[in-house]
Amino acid sequence: MAEIIDCLRAFEELPETLKLMKDCIAKVNASMTHVSDNSMSISMSSAMSSSESEGEIHFLPGKSVAVSKRSFLRLNRTRMTVFAQELAVLIFSKDTLANSTLTGRNGRGDMTKGQLDVAKVPAITDAVIEEFPGTTMSEVRAALRRKCNNEHFSHKRP
Numbered sequence: 001m002a003e004i005i006d007c008l009r010a011f012e013e014l015p016e017t018l019k020l021m022k023d024c025i026a027k028v029n030a031s032m033t034h035v036s037d038n039s040m041s042i043s044m045s046s047a048m049s050s051s052e053s054e055g056e057i058h059f060l061p062g063k064s065v066a067v068s069k070r071s072f073l074r075l076n077r078t079r080m081t082v083f084a085q086e087l088a089v090l091i092f093s094k095d096t097l098a099n100s101t102l103t104g105r106n107g108r109g110d111m112t113k114g115q116l117d118v119a120k121v122p123a124i125t126d127a128v129i130e131e132f133p134g135t136t137m138s139e140v141r142a143a144l145r146r147k148c149n150n151e152h153f154s155h156k157r158p
Contacts, residue, residue: 061126064119067091080132084143087124092116098151102141116144 058069067090075090076082088097096116104115125140 060123061130062123065091065123077131080128080135080139081143081146083131084124084128084140085147087127088144088147091120091124094151095155097148098155101148102145116148 056069057066058072059066067087071090072087075086092100096114100114100116102116102121104113106112121141121144124144125137128140128143129135129137
């Protein structure tokens with residue numbers, strides 16, 4: 001008899017649980033309508049983390065790229081280059097960085113690599129310049145170029 005009562009109590013909680021789930025889905029859908037699918041980048045592992053505070057997102061300057069707010073706040077801000085490279089990893093995967101360049105060309109000018117998303121690179125650049133005033137676009141691009149080269153080198157090693 002006690003098992004039946006416990007079951008009935010669990011069923012009583014079900015509508016509230018469903019309401020919370022619907023609210024969560026509505027928030028995600030609302031945030032997705034503000035950002036196009038092709039330019040949005042959210043780290044799903046951190047968004048699904050139980051320690052994530054309600055899955056909040058942070059939009060980079062220009063509002064076309066979004067990342068986990070918690071992950072963005074945890075980026076190392078000691079130097080511009082470190083911040084830029086960590087932000088690049090947050091937005092692109094390490095595999096993408098290893099197999100891409102800013103222009104899609106390798107060091108010899110051949111189009112043998114993929115080009116990093118042309119909407120995301122300016123968002124990274126603007127975010128870095130906003131965080132480190134006085135930084136130039138070419139300095140940020142150099143840091144991104146270096147990160148792509150480093151990831152490419154580390155992926156080649158066994």
